Each structure stands twice: as structure tokens, then as C-alpha cells.
Amino acid sequence: MESGTVLDRTFFERDTVTVARELLGTVLVFERPAGVTSRVRIVETEAYVGPNDRASHASRGRTRRTEVMFGPAGHAYVFLIYGFHNCLNIVTEDINMPAAVLIRGGEPLQNVEKRTDGPGRLCQALGIDRQFTGHDITMPPLYLQAECDLDPLDIESGPRVGVAYAGEWATRPWRFWIRDNPWVSRPPRRNIGRGDASPGAV
DNA sequence: TGCCGGATCCTG
DNA sequence: AGGATCCGGCAA
Numbered sequence: 001m002e003s004g005t006v007l008d009r010t011f012f013e014r015d016t017v018t019v020a021r022e023l024l025g026t027v028l029v030f031e032r033p034a035g036v037t038s039r040v041r042i043v044e045t046e047a048y049v050g051p052n053d054r055a056s057h058a059s060r061g062r063t064r065r066t067e068v069m070f071g072p073a074g075h076a077y078v079f080l081i082y083g084f085h086n087c088l089n090i091v092t093e094d095i096n097m098p099a100a101v102l103i104r105g106g107e108p109l110q111n112v113e114k115r116t117d118g119p120g121r122l123c124q125a126l127g128i129d130r131q132f133t134g135h136d137i138t139m140p141p142l143y144l145q146a147e148c149d150l151d152p153l154d155i156e157s158g159p160r161v162g163v164a165y166a167g168e169w170a171t172r173p174w175r176f177w178i179r180d181n182p183w184v185s186r187p188p189r190r191n192i193g194r195g196d197a198s199p200g201a202v
Numbered sequence: 203t204g205c206c207g208g209a210t211c212c213t214g
Numbered sequence: 215a216g217g218a219t220c221c222g223g224c225a226a
Contacts, residue, residue, distance in 0.1 A: 046209070055209070057222090065222060083220030085210050102209060120210045162209055 001146035008138050012073035016092040016099040020047035021157075021176050023090075023101060025150045027109065030126050031141040038126055040106035040116050041147070043181045046160045047174040048089070049099050055166035058098030068134055069098040076135040076142065078128060085120030086129045090137050104161070104175070107183040118185045154179045161185070 001007075007026065012019055023045050030038045048056035057079065058069045068077045069091055077089040077100050089100035106116040114125035123129065128142070135142055157173040164170050177184040 048209075057209080060223065063223075079209080079222095080220065082208060082210050082218080084218070087209060089209085104209085118210070124211095160209070165208085 001149075003145075003147050005146045006138060007144040007146060009072070009074045012090060012092050012137075013094065014092065016047045016049045016101060017174060019090075019092045020045040020101045020174065021155060023103070023144070024155060024176055024178055025147050027145040027147055028103065028106060028126075029143055029145055030128070032111075032127065033141075036111050038112050039110040040112060040122065040126070041109055041183075042103060042106050042144075044103075044105035044117075044175070044177040044184045046102040046104055046176070047092075047099075048102060049174065050093075051098055053166070054169045055160060055163035056098065056100075058100075062098070066098060069100055070096055074136060074138050076132045076137050078123070078130045078132045080130055081120070086123035087119040088123055088128055088132070105177070105183055105185045107181065117183045150178065 023042050026042050028040045028042055032038060048058070051058055053059055058066045060066065062070050065079065068075055071091060072095055073092050075091045077091055078086050081087055088103045090103070091100045093099045102119060103122060104119045106122055108116055112125055114121065116122045116125045132142060137143055155176060156179050157176050159171055159173060160175045
């Protein structure tokens with residue numbers, strides 16, 4: 001895709017793991033209410049795939065909180081975790097297929113004062129909270145731009161972080177990051193899958 | 203209605 | 215290692 005192109009709905013209407021991988025290297029743009037535009041290059045994502053994925057909030061069924069995950073692709077799902085931190089997801093796949101990609105970390109490009117490694121910090125740095133749930137991520141003030149495609153060899157994958165409660169699903173290598181990028185979060189070892197699937201393999 | 207625990211992060 | 219601190223989902 002041409003550099004600078006805004007990612008449209010068709011980008012997000014695809015297989016969630018594919019979207020998670022291809023979001024790496026794209027640029028998250030936030031046109032702040034104050035008129036300042038912040039830009040962050042996405043370096044780490046996770047896929048949450050369908051109603052059977054026990055790591056996904058949607059595995060509990062359709063509720064007020066998860067309703068947006070069952071809706072059309074390309075909309076934001078922001079939830080509050082541990083009473084402190086907001087986490088930004090982008091809904092993927094078809095209507096009634098609850099799936100999303102968690103944006104876990106980014107590299108500050110422009111007008112970003114705070115750290116953006118880690119899903120909570122990213123939202124904190126940009127000022128994104130649950131009010132953004134339902135926002136159409138193909139439009140201002142919050143959207144994504146394509147950049148040059150990454151070399152596949154620069155993409156690594158491994159188990160998702162902090163989902164040990166999800167049994168077998170915790171071992172799926174649905175976390176993606178850019179190799180050797182300093183803005184990729186480094187999770188505590190106890191949070192890596194069930195301890196039997198080492199990250200690093202593509 | 204009450205309780206349990208979380209897709210996290212900071213401090214010590 | 216432990217705490218902060220809100221709220222969703224489930225059991226009662």
C-alpha cells in the first residue's frame with residue numbers, strides 16, 4: 001500500500017492474525033482537540049480471535065462492554081484494566097464475528113511526550129480512554145496510515161501477554177512485534193504463555 | 203447485590 | 215514483590 005494512505009475498512013475486515021501482523025509499521029495518528037497532531041509508529045500488537053478464544057473478552061458472549069467487538073470492523077474498542085489503564089483495540093473481521101487487535105506498543109514519531117511502549121502507556125501518552133470506544137478508526141481524529149512494508153524477517157511472534165488464565169489459548173503465538181525495536185514492551189517472564197512456549201520464532 | 207480478579211504499570 | 219483502584223461478569 002502506498003505510504004501515507006489511510007487504512008480503510010477493507011484492511012480491518014480480514015483475518016485478525018493477518019491484520020495484527022500488518023498493523024506493524026503503520027502509523028497511528030491522533031488529531032488532538034487542542035489542534036496538535038500526534039503520530040506513533042506501531043511496533044507491537046496482539047490478535048484476539050473469535051468467540052472461542054478464552055483470552056478474549058468476547059469469549060464471555062455479547063455484553064454491553066464487548067458489543068462493539070461484534071460490530072463492523074475498523075472501530076475502536078477501549079477498555080479499562082486494573083482500574084487504571086486504558087487499552088486500545090481495533091475491531092476486525094465480519095459483523096457478528098467478535099475479534100480485535102490490541103495495540104500494545106508504539107514508537108513516538110511526533111508530538112508525543114510520554115512513553116508509548118505498553119498498551120496502557122500508549123493510551124496514557126495520547127489521551128485515549130473508553131470514550132473512544134465505537135470511534136470509526138478510518139476517520140479523524142484517530143486513524144492509521146500505511147507506511148513502507150516491513151521485511152517479513154523483521155517480524156517476530158510469540159504468546160500473548162498476561163493471558164495465562166486462557167489455558168491452551170494462551171500458548172497461541174498471536175503477539176507480533178518488530179524485531180530489535182526498543183519500543184517493544186518487555187513483559188515479565190511469568191506472563192509469557194504458560195512458560196512452555198518461548199517467544200522469538202516467526 | 204457482593205465478590206473476585208483482570209489483555210497493566212510503578213515503586214521498593 | 216506488592217499495591218493501586220475501577221468495573222465487568224457471575225453466583226447467590
